[in-house]
Amino acid sequence: MRMLAFTMFLVSCGLFLLPASASARIKLITLPVRERVEVQLDNPNATLVEEERIVPLVAGVNQVDFSWANTQIDPNTILFRVLGPGAPEGEGEPQVGAEAPAMQVEVLSVSYPPNEAALVWQVSASESGSARVRISYLLGNLTKSFNYRAVASNDETTLTLSQYMRLQNFANEEYGATGLWAGFGESFLKPIGINETKEMLAARYLNVPIRKTYSVNPAAYGYLDQPQNKLRVPMHYVLKNNAENQLGQTPLQFGKVRIFQEDGRGSTAFIGEDYGKFTPLDDEMPLFLGVAQDIVVRRTIDRNEARRVAGNLYHREVVVKYEIENFKAQAVTLDVAEILTHIRNEILGDTGREIEWELGPETTFEGGADAEKSTHDQVVFHVDLPARNDNGKAETFVHKLHVVIKNEW
Amino acid sequence: MRLSRALTILAVLCGMTVSAARADNIDLSTVPNRDTVQLTIYNSEDLTLVRETRKLSFKQGVNPLQFSWANTLIDPSSVQLRFLTDPDQLEVLDTTYPHDKPQMLYWNVQSELDGEATVEITYFTSGITWLADYVCVADRAEEQMSFEGFVRVANNSGEEYENAEIRLVVGTINLVEKIAQLAQVSMSEVAKLSEEARDTYRREVVTLAMDADDALGGGMGADRPKEIIKEGLSEYFIYTIEGTESIPNGWSKRLRSFEGQTVPFKIQYRYRPDEYGDQLVRMYLLANDEESKLGTTPLPDGIVRVFRDNGRDGLSYLTAQQIKYVPIGDKIELNLGPDPEVIFELVKKRCWRDHIWMQVFGTDTFRQVDDAQVVIEENSGVAGWDDHTQFVQRVRNYTAKPIELEVRRSYDGHVVFRSGLEPSQHDYRTVQYTATVPAGTTANLSYEVVVHQGRNAKQSNVTIEVDDAPAP
Numbered sequence: 074m075r076m077l078a079f080t081m082f083l084v085s086c087g088l089f090l091l092p093a094s095a096s097a098r099i100k101l102i103t104l105p106v107r108e109r110v111e112v113q114l115d116n117p118n119a120t121l122v123e124e125e126r127i128v129p130l131v132a133g134v135n136q137v138d139f140s141w142a143n144t145q146i147d148p149n150t151i152l153f154r155v156l157g158p159g160a161p162e163g164e165g166e167p168q169v170g171a172e173a174p175a176m177q178v179e180v181l182s183v184s185y186p187p188n189e190a191a192l193v194w195q196v197s198a199s200e201s202g203s204a205r206v207r208i209s210y211l212l213g214n215l216t217k218s219f220n221y222r223a224v225a226s227n228d229e230t231t232l233t234l235s236q237y238m239r240l241q242n243f244a245n246e247e248y249g250a251t252g253l254w255a256g257f258g259e260s261f262l263k264p265i266g267i268n269e270t271k272e273m274l275a276a277r278y279l280n281v282p283i284r285k286t287y288s289v290n291p292a293a294y295g296y297l298d299q300p301q302n303k304l305r306v307p308m309h310y311v312l313k314n315n316a317e318n319q320l321g322q323t324p325l326q327f328g329k330v331r332i333f334q335e336d337g338r339g340s341t342a343f344i345g346e347d348y349g350k351f352t353p354l355d356d357e358m359p360l361f362l363g364v365a366q367d368i369v370v371r372r373t374i375d376r377n378e379a380r381r382v383a384g385n386l387y388h389r390e391v392v393v394k395y396e397i398e399n400f401k402a403q404a405v406t407l408d409v410a411e412i413l414t415h416i417r418n419e420i421l422g423d424t425g426r427e428i429e430w431e432l433g434p435e436t437t438f439e440g441g442a443d444a445e446k447s448t449h450d451q452v453v454f455h456v457d458l459p460a461r462n463d464n465g466k467a468e469t470f471v472h473k474l475h476v477v478i479k480n481e482w
Numbered sequence: 483m484r485l486s487r488a489l490t491i492l493a494v495l496c497g498m499t500v501s502a503a504r505a506d507n508i509d510l511s512t513v514p515n516r517d518t519v520q521l522t523i524y525n526s527e528d529l530t531l532v533r534e535t536r537k538l539s540f541k542q543g544v545n546p547l548q549f550s551w552a553n554t555l556i557d558p559s560s561v562q563l564r565f566l567t568d569p570d571q572l573e574v575l576d577t578t579y580p581h582d583k584p585q586m587l588y589w590n591v592q593s594e595l596d597g598e599a600t601v602e603i604t605y606f607t608s609g610i611t612w613l614a615d616y617v618c619v620a621d622r623a624e625e626q627m628s629f630e631g632f633v634r635v636a637n638n639s640g641e642e643y644e645n646a647e648i649r650l651v652v653g654t655i656n657l658v659e660k661i662a663q664l665a666q667v668s669m670s671e672v673a674k675l676s677e678e679a680r681d682t683y684r685r686e687v688v689t690l691a692m693d694a695d696d697a698l699g700g701g702m703g704a705d706r707p708k709e710i711i712k713e714g715l716s717e718y719f720i721y722t723i724e725g726t727e728s729i730p731n732g733w734s735k736r737l738r739s740f741e742g743q744t745v746p747f748k749i750q751y752r753y754r755p756d757e758y759g760d761q762l763v764r765m766y767l768l769a770n771d772e773e774s775k776l777g778t779t780p781l782p783d784g785i786v787r788v789f790r791d792n793g794r795d796g797l798s799y800l801t802a803q804q805i806k807y808v809p810i811g812d813k814i815e816l817n818l819g820p821d822p823e824v825i826f827e828l829v830k831k832r833c834w835r836d837h838i839w840m841q842v843f844g845t846d847t848f849r850q851v852d853d854a855q856v857v858i859e860e861n862s863g864v865a866g867w868d869d870h871t872q873f874v875q876r877v878r879n880y881t882a883k884p885i886e887l888e889v890r891r892s893y894d895g896h897v898v899f900r901s902g903l904e905p906s907q908h909d910y911r912t913v914q915y916t917a918t919v920p921a922g923t924t925a926n927l928s929y930e931v932v933v934h935q936g937r938n939a940k941q942s943n944v945t946i947e948v949d950d951a952p953a954p
Contacts, residue, residue: 113799116799180707180738209797383838384840384842384861427869448830448831449830
């Protein structure tokens with residue numbers, strides 16, 4: 074069922090037809106068909122439809138009706154542009170603007186009838202003939218979204234990332250072969266049916282290096298078992314959106330990522346899903362895989378000493394101790410992150426002040442803090458953990474973070 | 483809907499008074515046609531001044547006229563009758579608003595003339611409105627745009643004005659009562675509402691509109707877009723649509739008011755959280771002046787819809803933005819929202835405190851902590867300090883062009899803004915700095931903010947200190 078109608082009343086040459094005269098008893102109507110449709114999906118909040126039709130015009134003033142019953146066209150956004158003389162597809166390119174031939178076509182006015190999803194253009198033509206026109210409008214309920222399918226290699230070092238654009242057409246209008254463009258990459262030429270959902274492969278990135286991370290961060294991820302001081306250890310695949318990592322062509326759009334892993338026997342296993350955030354170029358997209366059960370991290374605050382500077386002004390020496398065990402059969406690297414304001418709030422409560430701090434000499438993490446990931450309020454260390462022993466036992470590694478929190482009261 | 487308003491000449495027996503005529507159950511009347519009609523529509527209020535002319539035949543003596551406006555939205559207190567021909571021989575003796583017919587009045591006209599005369603009837607009505615809107619289409623390179631202005635006139639007044647000359651008033655007028663409100667009540671109730679000030683304002687508006695230059699003739703070429711003449715009038719601007727228009731009741735009509743084909747514009751990226759929220763936005767900047775190939779008229783309030791040639795034989799929709807009245811010569815600033823190809827991040831690098839002052843409890847004695855010569859009593863509390871924070875404003879430009887950046891940040895309290903970015907002061911609490919970020923590069927713009935706290939705070943403003951030291 075087509076809801077958009079485009080009709081043209083043939084009117085006597087030179088007669089200035091009033092909208093009210095649409096009520097004339099005898100009418101001859103031509104129905105120009107769509108010659109080309111483009112759906113521009115590059116705006117994150119709106120869908121722009123552009124359609125071209127070849128409209129026969131008589132010399133003088135012509136009345137061109139456009140109606141959109143039961144669709145959500147924003148009538149204030151409708152643009153009517155004359156591209157040039159009418160010529161079916163493949164029979165010559167339309168000419169635009171000043172290069173148009175002798176036939177001059179202009180929009181005189183637009184009239185909007187009451188209580189109707191319709192409008193009437195009054196178009197003048199210098200001579201009889203056909204003109205190629207383009208009508209553009211914003212259309213509601215024709216929306217796009219993105220989703221991904223990521224297939225990690227068996228050794229979890231690379232993955233194949235397929236990006237799909239999903240088009241949902243609840244606009245109550247169908248379009249034939251339609252150009253669909255998301256604002257990046259190639260466009261698609263597809264028909265769009267009413268109430269149809271269409272999913273298209275927008276891009277496929279092969280051999281994308283990934284970093285599998287195991288992280289603890291009490292402020293962000295909390296405890297797995299607080300009475301036993303066991304921290305939650307989430308796992309992520311981390312993709313970096315740059316050329317070195319086989320990406321970096323365009324920002325990665327927000328969307329759900331279904332993650333699979335090659336099982337080594339020619340098939341894949343589904344290992345979880347997460348929402349991938351909008352990821353600009355050079356940024357990382359972390360994909361949460363779940364909580365690691367085989368890496369145990371116990372966190373305790375080993376020392377909390379106040380050192381008076383003057384009056385009620387103190388420096389505080391805080392040592393956080395981590396006891397770490399890796400029960401996995403593989404060696405892994407654990408990321409240990411601490412939000413320093415969180416430590417201060419644990420021992421002092423929230424004073425509302427920015428934290429002033431420095432690392433103390435009792436800190437045992439090798440290599441120091443990761444400069445790229447650490448900020449004024451966060452330190453990140455990396456700990457290499459060997460696989461469990463041959464007898465199945467995990468070695469316990471103890472690390473300390475010594476922080477001097479300064480000028481608190 | 484057929485004309486609901488009628489001017490009727492009551493052709494009653496000679497010598498009878500109007501009141502006697504109205505008492506009769508058998509009347510004979512004639513209905514003169516409307517010859518011309520002019521609509522002056524205000525966009526700041528729901529107000530339209532209608533000025534119509536009709537030809538009437540008068541006999542010598544008293545001529546009763548009936549004017550009615552059933553099912554329309556006319557303000558009865560605004561109806562006026564004027565004689566355009568033979569005004570020295572015609573005089574309105576009185577005007578009567580019958581209590582039982584709210585949308586009607588009678589005039590008794592004393593005539594020395596025995597023949598035809600042209601009368602003009604003016605009144606205010608509500609329900610006819612006009613709005614401006616604009617369509618901009620930027621070229622692929624984003625250097626020039628077409629800028630078209632439109633006016634859309636909507637008629638929901640209950641009356642059909644055929645072949646009306648239409649004038650649109652740009653500007654804000656003062657009304658003490660809404661016309662739509664007055665149109666809903668009878669004249670007797672209007673009288674209760676009336677105040678001297680109301681009449682004064684009303685007359686000023688009527689006079690203003692009536693005294694405007696006479697409009698264009700009615701003829702027009704039907705095969706070209708109508709020209710819209712723009713003229714200044716007092717504090718207002720009047721658009722006169724060429725020729726005449728017929729807009730049936732319930733319909734609206736949109737006409738192009740002006741067009742600029744190659745309007746140059748600039749692009750700037752702005753961070754102004756008070757105006758645009760906590761995000762870096764991309765702006766198209768142009769001006770309503772001759773240099774920008776505009777400037778023929780102020781731009782009335784209206785929605786600007788912005789498109790761009792997407793380089794694929796199509797358009798990209800960028801934004802729709804309501805603009806306020808733009809005087810000739812003033813700036814037009816179009817906010818396109820964030821650009822996913824420009825990443826704007828504020829990184830807090832380091833925080834610390836110094837200049838800490840202690841107050842000995844129970845005294846007015848203050849000691850500075852970092853003064854090594856002074857022993858700080860234990861019986862004291864922090865009374866003043868300076869909070870230092872070092873920031874890096876990181877801007878990643880992934881576009882193919884250098885971008886112009888402008889950042890404004892506001893601070894509360896007694897603040898020092900220390901930077902080598904050549905910042906300037908936008909106001910007493912707001913700092914502004916600019917930068918150019920070349921294509922494909924990242925700019926790290928460093929600065930330090932010092933907030934004097936407690937007894938160290940002596941002012942409530944921001945001062946700028948130049949600091950050429952690189953960021954830590």
